[in-house]
Amino acid sequence: MEMFGIKLGTVAVVALSTSAVLLGAAFLGFAAVSKFQDTLASIGQQVREERDAHWQGEIDRANAKVAQAQENQAKAVLEIQADSSDRVNAATQELEEVRKRNAALSNGSDRGLTADRVGLLPK
Numbered sequence: 001m002e003m004f005g006i007k008l009g010t011v012a013v014v015a016l017s018t019s020a021v022l023l024g025a026a027f028l029g030f031a032a033v034s035k036f037q038d039t040l041a042s043i044g045q046q047v048r049e050e051r052d053a054h055w056q057g058e059i060d061r062a063n064a065k066v067a068q069a070q071e072n073q074a075k076a077v078l079e080i081q082a083d084s085s086d087r088v089n090a091a092t093q094e095l096e097e098v099r100k101r102n103a104a105l106s107n108g109s110d111r112g113l114t115a116d117r118v119g120l121l122p123k
Contacts, residue, residue, distance in 0.1 A: 098120050101120055102117065102120055
């Protein structure tokens with residue numbers, strides 16, 4: 001047999017044919033491995049994105065709970081401040097009334113406690 005102007009024997013033809021088949025198989029194997037690696041990389045990226053989305057959702061839910069707790073705490077603080085303000089105002093008014101009643105008693109310059117002044121003390 002003659003190939004490219006060179007006379008080849010049967011063994012050489014078989015060897016060249018086998019080499020060509022093996023070379024083609026190696027190329028197909030390399031292409032398959034490359035495609036498999038690309039597929040694995042794509043799957044890995046998708047899994048990472050899904051994981052990140054899941055944990056971002058968990059973080060967002062936790063942040064929402066914290067924000068709600070802070071809002072509830074701020075409302076409670078405002079209620080406590082309003083209540084304490086009301087109590088302070090009531091005590092201040094009561095003190096002013098006691099001072100007025102004390103000033104209205106006779107003998108305002110007397111020292112010590114008289115029965116009328118003892119009546120002004122809180123019970």
